[in-house]
Amino acid sequence: MSDTGDQVEIRKTPLYDLHVRLGARMVPFAGYAMPVQYPAGILKEHAATRTGAGLFDVSHMGQAFLDGLDGRDVAATLEEILPGDLRGLTPGRQKYSLLMNDAGGIEDDLMVTRVVPELGDNRLYLVVNAGCKETDFPRIAAALEGKARLTRLEDRALLALQGPEAAAVLDRFAPGVAALEFMEAGVFTILGQSCYVSRSGYTGEDGFEISIPNSGAVALAEALLGEPEVEPIGLGARDSLRLEAGLCLYGHDLDPATSPVEAGLMWAIPKRRREEANFPGAARVLSELASGPSRRRVGLKPEGRIPAREGAEIVDADGQVIGLVTSGGFGPSVNGPIAMGYVAPAHVAVGTRVGLLVRGKAIPAEVVALPFVAPRYVRKAKI
């Protein structure tokens, strides 16, 4: 056995001491010391999220407010650099969007929320990936200089509570939160703290993301963990949950060379924006829409038990390389190996037989529809 550890300068989230107290194994991730797993282990954490509720520390992600200046609508302004339908966001509504470069590649994916009036008029709340925040925020601020002002929220932690019991649990602390719909956000006072709560997440389960002042983060985490349905969940299970949900992980399934057409994310670029063609990278997106991209993201189901991991080459029946696995591992709910990758257009049809090269051998696999586990987002509130 051998193990290697990256040595990087490490930051801590407000929950660091709590993670250590809970027995988490801490690893460096995007510049932070983060829990990869707790003593229960990834399989149990994964199952706990699918059957009960899992609590995730996602405080390493970047949070910011974006305010429109000089009477400009902030959402219309942000559309200058993002391809989503942001003008269509009504207060309290949230959208997944993409930060793109002029070559049509994806620089990051992010969540954009038009805040409810009590948090301010003409204001958006942004959440970006931890590993990209030091470039995303200056990039957005510079691109919109004089039109919008970006304010980073360094004083806020971010917790995600995910799973079928998440709504029932969180509603005990924030009455009314269970009435939110998927991709809807509001302000709730929880344990005396003003929290921005959205019904969203990245596990395929119903759930919430809760932005809370750093000073209140530990008390909230401890209170939620005190509920019988809630278990702490580390990055390991977060990754297996999002892979089963068929969701892209930035830096793996998405990168600055990959277009939204290739990634299958065109649902994030609505008809109006395609017609306007006025976002970064629009030329490539429209051209790929018209004539097809040179590769597409697909789901892959290897036969047998051997996981094919990121970087494994995808081959056709003749052994010719036709693509690359960008995320792969073991799907605990699927109870077997699963993967996503990019393949040439001739091989994207569901049912296509391919091989995944693991340790020099081609493991038989099949192109399958994503996601591997059906999502359980709550489109219409039950209460």
Added chain:
Amino acid sequence: MTNGLYFTKDHEWIKVADGVGTVGISDFAQSQLGDVVFVELPEAGRVLKAGDAVAVVESVKAASDVYCPVSGEILSFNEELPNDPALINSDAESTAWFFTIKLSDPSELDGLMTPDAYKTFLEEHA
């Protein structure tokens, strides 16, 4: 840790009787790997040198090589492990042995660690 085992710096263990070694990975190693979901074992008859990559353990997170602690010929492998790789998490230093090997140079054992030495090694390095 179990008495009678020798350990490598790469966290394998070997127990030797009558010139035949039984090899597995340490309890520390399994705890670092987390939930094991697949194990790839060597075929019988393979001849290996000490330090050769001989097996692969796949946890939910990653694939890790297992290195052969001594030189010799693989005699058999644990047929239970492919069916129940989680055995490695529950009983790494006993029932979850990986393979047996006929030692070609028993003096190589002198370069390995006793359980006490391995414990000290872990305290210093882990």
